[in-house]
Amino acid sequence: MPNHASDTYYIDIDQLQVGLYIHLDLGWMDHPFSVSNFKVTDDAQIETIKSLGLKQLRYDPRRSSSMPLRTAPLQNVVEFPLKKAPEPKVEIIDAIPELSQAQKKQLALRQAIAESEQKFMKTSTEVRNIQKLSTEQPEQAYGMASKLVGDLVTSTLTESDIAIHAMNGHRVSDQHYQHELNTLVVAMLLAKNLDITEEDLVILGMSAILHDIGKRQISDKILLKKDPLSVRETAIYQTHVLLGMNMLRDVAVPRKILTLISQHHEFADGTGYPKGLHCDQIDPLSHILIIANMYDNLCNPSNPAHTKTPYEALSVMFAQQRHQFDQTILRRFIKCLGIYPPGSVIRLSDQKLATVLSTNPQQPLRPFIQMLSDDREEEGDIIDLREALDINIIQCLKPEQLPNLLQNRLRLKQRTSYFLDKIYATS
Structure with missing residues (x-):
């Protein structure tokens, strides 16, 4: 890096x-x-x-x-x-004489990814603690969220080359997945590409980490239900927006954050809730939060059977739902996630299979990838396609298009988590 x-x-x-x-x-x-x-x-x-x-x-x-x-x-x-x-x-890697240059490069990349995963797991634990405290001690939860977001904003703004890294390694299990953290990460990457101010980035980050706080007061029978919700259940579910605002009104939360939380389910065409606002009635920062929230809901729904691949999620948002979003921000979102979003399973020009780890914003067709290995105990090589010019991506795959062995392995991890990271250096 x-x-x-x-x-x-x-x-x-x-x-x-x-x-x-x-x-x-x-x-x-x-x-x-x-x-x-x-x-x-x-x-x-x-x-x-x-x-x-x-x-x-x-x-x-x-x-x-x-x-x-x-x-x-x-x-x-x-x-x-x-x-x-x-x-x-x-230096440590270079001091191992028996390693070839290619092996040293692989080891350095694996170390970088391991550090990113450790950082993600620590942050995931902090987010989980914030959620647990939110009901009984909302003021303390807000203070913890402020520190977490402030640190992430500082890191995001001081690093020039930031991209989303998909957490697909052995060390990151589904228990670390947090919708609030994914929404935060995706929103911050999009905001960085829109060049918003540091103050607005903090407001957006706080809104992302707190936007679903009202769900702490909704029954799990509704939140985790795999079948479609009834009309009554849908009405109860939608109250989480108002419940969240009520939880935070007793805390010294800036009005702007409350505005974003109140609008995270509004849509540009007026079909959202709770107020059915139209595009020009929605706060510009809310448009970012709305897109980030929808993307993660498509990739990681409560019912795994409805899961969209990252590639499919972007396709659905653009082809079927684009009237619901601010068009300029949606296009920028698609551009910054890349043609092949992190977490995608791809087929290469040599017919081998791989997953996309991280985008290269300047060269969206040449992301970082990790080869899919048939050996359960062995992780595939990590490749920077900016350097492997003889390899191209020819297809994004759905899980059912994979060999049975790989399908079973991917099923063990039903959710894809994201974290912001610097672009890996391979030279």
């Missing part, structure tokens, strides 16, 4: 101060922060970082708003050049 190595240096831990943009070279489970690279904003963060036992930190002057502290009293200071920071994991 690009790490702007030319702009990154080591500093001693005692040089840390507010305003520095740092990288924590630790596993995601080895520190309490939601992200591993961020700008330090207060003294409490500094104390936490110092408690991690690191002697040095990677520091990026290009993204910092202050300089490192000097390590001696001013009158005794001797200026010295900061040391360039290598990529630690690449």
Whole structure:
């Protein structure tokens, strides 16, 4: 993954101060922060970082708003050049002489994906805790959501090349799937491609993570019902919008967030609920939330039998439902997810099968893919199609078009989760 190595240096831990943009070279489970690279904003963060036992930190002057502290009293200071920071994991991989260059590249990619999955699982746990607290302690839940969204917004805005990564590895099970997290991730990627302000991105993120909070007061018999809802059940289900707003009115929630939550089931053609608003009556940020919410509902419905592949979901939204959405935002959404959205199962020009891991926004026809292996114990190679120019995608497949062995394996994972990640570097 690009790490702007030319702009990154080591500093001693005692040089840390507010305003520095740092990288924590630790596993995601080895520190309490939601992200591993961020700008330090207060003294409490500094104390936490110092408690991690690191002697040095990677520091990026290009993204910092202050300089490192000097390590001696001013009158005794001797200026010295900061040391360039290598990529630690690449060094470790390069130190294994028996690995070929191709093997080193695979190992580096797998490490990057494993880090992304660990980050996702940690965030998923935080979202689940927010949902659990929302009914009895909505104020505490809102505070936790604010921190989570703030960290994700900072990470999203400070990384130039961000894409959605599909969590399809062995380590990520369906229990980590959170509709609110998927909606948050998809909405933030779309918003980044629309160049909205940081303030609006935070509002959108908070609305995404809280938009279904009212469902905590709806019976699971309705929420999890696989057969179509009756008229009465549909009416009860639709009250989750009002219930959610009522839960949050006693908390200091900005009015704009309440507006987005109230509109996340409205449609541009006036067929949505609860008010049947038309396109120009819907807040511009709500249009983003509406699209993200619909996309995940199509990919991950309560009844797995109705699941659409990511490719099918985009096709349905454009071919059958486009009158329900803001047309400009829908087109941008399709563009930023790519021709072959993450999570898609594809056939290649050599007739081999693979899944799409992550898009390459600048080259949507050349995503990152992982080969599907017949060996249950072995993960297929990860390929950056920007480099494998002799391979092309020729078809997006439905699960029933796969060999029985692969169908059974994919059935074990009925839901597709997403997370924002930097584009993997393979050179």
